Amino acid sequence: MMKTLPLGVAVFDRDMRYVAHNRAWLVAHGRDDTEDLVGKSHYEVFPGIREEWRRVNERALAGATERSELDVFETPHGKLVYLRWVVAPWGAEPGRVDGIIIYAENVTEQEVTRRRLAERESLIRDLFEKSPVGLNLCTMDGLWLESNQAFCDIIGYTQAEADGALTYWQLTPRKYDAQEQVQLEKLRTTRRYGPYEKEFARKDGTLVPVRLNGFLVEREGQPYIWSLIEDLTAQRALEADLEDERLKAIQASKLAAVGAMAAGIAHEVNNPLSIIDAYAFALEDALARGDHTKTDENIRAIRDAVTRAGKIVHGLRRFTRESMNEPPEEIDVAPLVDEAIALCNPRLREHGVELRVDVDPNARVRGHSIELGQVLVNLLNNAVDAVREGDKRWIHVSATDDRVGVVTILVEDSGPGIPPELASDVFRAFFTTKKVGEGTGLGLSISRSIVERHGGTLTYDPTTPHARFVVRLPRVGS
């Protein structure tokens, strides 16, 4: 019977010599299960036996029964073995102790499993508590049940204030109602929701931008929602900084463009002022002589000059206005081109550049007219620089709408074009072939970034003998 017991059993005499043992005893002690220990001394078989166990055996020999629910020893091979044991005296006659019986159960496997589970649970708990991502479990009604520290930090409530007390809906601004419905539908159909960017109202009343991802789980037949919540505050601040930098770069390049045009613009304003003065003088002159025949002509000349000066000032004011984060609008390309040309006209005239304009009056795009106007001004200014030293001086601006998806604006000039080895460099920031002080090297790189933000492309076409820059923008149907 003893041989088949699942637990190890050994019977010892008063000298701690083996009287009997089963195979499980050998197994429990990590020994070869064919070994026969009968007649051998326990302390010779296990010379490293702990002092403490020797004492347990001595107490048992003195009549005591002792037990341990969990004990551990190291085998000669360095393996840890977990045991449950009972040590009790035995006697052939009542009141006599002839030796002891030790029952030992090897519980190593159970113990290792238990320890592994405990470790995993503590790891999960750590992950939950210390995760930098907010984690939260809620009921289908949105009542928060378990929140980790990161989530509490995001919403500004303590765990005690949040769990079992606050609901998702209490902290969700009403403006997200429609989007919430979309996410709930997603959760119903796919058992997941997100990535969903929204805001929570913090305890202090401020709104915190977050990104949510989540999934459905079931606990005892009840559905719950696990959510992962990321705080987007830092990301948003970084994005705002980048946007700020971008707008500053645009503004700087715009001012550089204005610098290039300044002399021409002064000329363009001072000419009409001269005209106004001279015609006013002529008018006074004639009226003093009682001559009324030229009055109309003089007044018209004055008003024409005022219109002309007004146009350039208006154009300049529009151009230099800082572009803000305004919503995009639909823009007619023709007036956009006209305004850019009006700004560059003084330079065109100064250098005797012949301008051909060929713009589809129906071409429309979506975006920011100030920014796109700047792209055209940059391209036109570059074209003037490219042609002004040449014998033939012309610039051709055209805009076509393919009626399918793209509006193409071409700015071509009679200059020699860009050498092939530089063609890929011209869009790089700070690249310039102009003389020191004449160009910032930002015009084309900023122009390209503007066009790309409008969902388009700005490229150089090397296939013509002249310079040709190509702006492609998504068209807007009329």
Added chain:
Amino acid sequence: MSAAVVYIDDEVALCRVFEMVLGTRGIPVVTFTDATAAVAYLNAHDAIVVFCDFRMPTMNGLEVLARLSRPVPFYLISGDLSASTAASTPGVTGTLAKPFPAEQLIELVERYTTTT
């Protein structure tokens, strides 16, 4: 043909108005919007005084001056500061900065017409 005041400016309205203003004062005036034509004229005719715009498409005011084969009182007119450095160029009598009062040009003209 007697000498005239010559006004050169690609701005046609200014040519017109100075023709009118000087003409009503009985001062002979010839205007050009094209610098090349003005150079050809000046090399073939006497002029009382020349007023020439600095910034013009085909050539600037100093290039006009350089092409003249004989000396003549020569005033550069400009709408920006680029003429101020040109003022010290030999042959430039003076400068007028746009916008200038019409009286200023008339006074200068009268200085030459009354001494002639």
